Amino acid sequence: MAQVGILGYAVLGLLATEPRTGYELAQRMKAPIGWMWSAQHSQIYPELARLTETGLVRSTVIPGPGPRDTKRYQITTAGRRSLAAWADSPITEVMRSELMLRVRVLWLVSPDRARLFLEQQRQHQLDRLRVYAAEEADFARHGDAVSDPSSSLFFAYATLRFGIGRATQALAWCDWLLEQLAIAVDPIALGAQS
Amino acid sequence: MAQVGILGYAVLGLLATEPRTGYELAQRMKAPIGWMWSAQHSQIYPELARLTETGLVRSTVIPGPGPRDTKRYQITTAGRRSLAAWADSPITEVMRSELMLRVRVLWLVSPDRARLFLEQQRQHQLDRLRVYAAEEADFARHGDAVSDPSSSLFFAYATLRFGIGRATQALAWCDWLLEQLAIAVDPIALGAQS
DNA sequence: TTGTCCATGTAAAAAGTTACATGATTCG
């Protein structure tokens, strides 16, 4: 029995709340959900075929445009069971931050360019926070279900909170680092502060 | 001219401060630096060969054990130039969090298992913070160089700060979520709080 | 009529993981 990879579970997780087409799944895997996990459509279509073969999803043809059939996928009972088993299995996460790789090497860049780079990152986090704020407003409209820990909505909201926390932390870090750089460039400021 | 990928720059970044063997590079790519970017030795050796071909690193054979030559790699002037150019070039980061994928789906799991899962994550963050604290103590021993933004040490310290901030934020989020779950399970606590 | 969105796929290449393989030294 072919085992399911993370991408498979990501797809099953999205199908667990409602049926979707491959295209819709691909859309969802972009920002802001894509800031948690991303995938291209070229990865999703073959994955859906695999999940169908192993009986974890099922599809029905619906009317749609284009040269091929439009298929709406739904999760099966077996799929739901597989997803639940994966949900609280041991997790080994590999963190990858290109940003930190860059920062580690910023001493090779002129102070001006370094500051510009960090200001761009700062702006990037602000942009994210604005998107998150809009998402949070959406959740607020749902009312009580958001605070009910047996609902899928509650955990979707929890991931949003995580994203907001992360962006806020990254923003604060940018500010701290920019401040450190400013102090170093202008020792008078240091004197005035101490 | 074959272009360098992120892994290549990660390697160049480590070689920028001092020469190392492939083995030493692989060691460094484990925790806690590996929490920012990780790579296996099977990826590093071929990468070093590529970087040698393109003239971004150079190696000298040094005495060592085993059936093959032990090589110490150093970055070349061309390598340093390439690295500096990459450092502040536009960045497009793809965030991947298996944890968030799991949390999104925790409503499928029993409340007890969900709480256990989150408590494990909480402990995981605490463990990380302990390792980071030890690393921070190391930096403190270096004295002034840590606060000099023209030094490589300063930016290494900045990435450590980022890691600490991230783990702290994740910890706070775990606490928040666990609290939400506790309130839902035990409505008396809610009454007592309000 | 040109461009964007909907909708599905395949192919090729790059990146990353896991497993295989060798052998010296050093510590318990």
Next chain:
DNA sequence: CGAATCATGTAACTTTTTACATGGACAA
């Protein structure tokens, strides 16, 4: 004398990215 560490590599496989390919509907 066995296990861990040092040290280097290759092979097979999986995952992810980028590019190619088709075509309907609808709006500027």
